[in-house]
Amino acid sequence: MIDLTETSVSSEELFDGVLLHAHRDTVRLPDGRTASREWLDHPGAVAVVPLFANGDTMLIRQFRFPPRRTFVEVPAGKFDHDDEPSEAVGRRELKEETGLSAETLTPLGTFFPCIGYSNEVIHVYLAEDLTQGEQELTDDEFAEPMRLPFEEAVAQAMDGSLADMKTITALTRAHYAIQQRGAKI
Structure with a gap:
């Protein structure tokens, strides 16, 4: 080579x-x-796919300034410190954006969304055994949680209805992981 x-x-x-x-x-x-x-x-980020016991997931609607539009996304956020564990970032962002806490976080790997111009890496987790609480958004953050069937979210990722690459990647990785363990959604 x-x-x-x-x-x-x-x-x-x-x-x-x-x-x-x-x-x-x-x-x-x-x-x-x-x-x-x-x-x-870029400091890096974590994306989380919440999975409820009944087969639902929770995405968020959020306005993104650079493309000047609202997107439907998985809960996600950046690292605040160099030594912050990715699992801690995932738990924090899940709670902030959806109000959810997860007993179980399963790592689904990492990916580089912008290899032509950025060193950003995104860690992906599947969140299960969920408990609903209150959102804890920061002062300048606005996000609307949307609960829907996981299979519907995956279908939207595949048919082009969802346009955010981290969401598409996170949902397809979660779908694959669930299929690998033989679980039915």
Whole structure:
């Protein structure tokens, strides 16, 4: 196999924001030449698929400013600290956005949603043995929980009704995990 690794020779920070940090790196290409790469440093995130005992799930409706529209999504949020465990982030975001607490969180892996311009990684969990409480949204967060059959949510992910990639990925991974254990929804 050919070594395709690009090695950073120098890095310039272009923007230091609250969430994102933009960089321009000069990289050494596999053939020895150099090129420029612009990329965003992201703290990472966790997405959670809640699964109720009766086969329902809970998604949220939330306005997203960059595309200027409302999306239906799985509960999710970013890491607040470098050393924060992904399971703790998942539990926090599930509670904040839906009011749900989960006795069981099953890891469903990670994925990189924007490999062409960001190092963001999203950890996915299946949340079960749920207890309903009150939402704990932050002061600048608005989200409307939506309870629906899990199979309906998966169908929406597959037919294009849902447009958020983390939600589509999280739902299909959860669906696969449930099928693997032989459970009927």
